[in-house]
Amino acid sequence: MFTTAALMFxxxxxxxxxxxxxxxxxxxxxxxxxxxxxxxxxxxxxxCYIRFGEAMRQAVVLPVETGVHRIQGAYVFASTYNGKRAISIVAIYAAGRDEPLGISSLDFVIEDEQESLLSVIRRQCGGR
Structure with a gap:
């Protein structure tokens, strides 16, 4: 997925x-x-690739299963899916000081442009 995200970019x-x-x-x-x-x-x-500085690295929490990590930034892709607008976010993180980069991704299909963005995010993330 990491190579795919870079190629898509x-x-x-x-x-x-x-x-x-x-x-x-x-x-x-x-x-x-x-x-x-x-x-x-x-x-x-x-x-787009959004490069994170120190404040964002401290604030963004990635999934627990990734262990020790520090987010480096995120790719954000705009596309369509079944005729609807879609946004994919691919977070890039370092798993540890001497470990390789890892990824975590979320895909959003916008059903209703007027729906609350927070509702769209909650639905995609299982209500969390």
Whole structure:
């Protein structure tokens, strides 16, 4: 999957996004509200890589089964699935200091652009 994500990134119109420390602090101290529609989740290009700095690395929690890890960033892909807009997020993390990179992914199919983005995320993540 790691190789596939990198190939998908380079084969599409793409951009790399590096968050400033101030924006990272703002994002890590904010909550996603029910009033934000799914229509707002739109990457700037068909493929984006968001490089995380220290604040985001501390704030983003990956699945427990990955053990000790530090997120490096995430690929975000825009596509369609059965005629509906789809977003795939592939998180890239280092499993440990001397260990190889790993991945964790989520796919969202937007059924209703006006539905709360938080509801879409909760449904995909099993209500967590």
């Amino acid at each position: 380079w084969q599409r119109p793409n951009m790399v996004i590096e968050l400033t420390p101030a924006l990272e602090r703002l994002l890590t101290s904010s909550d996603l509200g029910e009033d934000i529609p799914a229509a707002q989740l739109r990457p700037g290009m068909a493929a």
